[in-house]
Amino acid sequence: MTSRRAGFDVRILIAGLLGLYGVVLTLVGVTDSEADLAKADGLRVNLWIGIALLVVAAAFGLWARLRPLTAEHAAPGPDEGGDGTGR
Template structure:
């Protein structure tokens, strides 16, 4: 998809404004936080979960989920028409 800096009315990808990128960034950030907490947690946290390092594994899962969202956003971008193109399409008779 090409963007048009000169306002010629071409369609372009949503890019950073795609909500999937925002979701991927937020979930990825929280996943990294949980991963770090899981790596530095003491034995008390492991005792609470019967030896299962929940923070570590949930953090890894969230990072994988965030990567999947980012990949989805890359492979299937949302195409947005410029305002000029939308005005032209709305003014055409049906």
């Protein structure tokens, strides 16, 4: 029995968006001014959150790559005997 890959995996979209926001926040965190640091008691919040988002994005990407969706996991459509609701 061979397995087909499913067409769309939302984990890739989530990884991309989290990665994009992570890059932006990391860059903003690196360039924080002294006034911004004073507001956060010297903690580079943008930098740390950006790094955390990059780690989570990498985890989502790795998860999607190591455990790809196959046609067996996808909900049956109307032409496959199901009612199209995924139940």
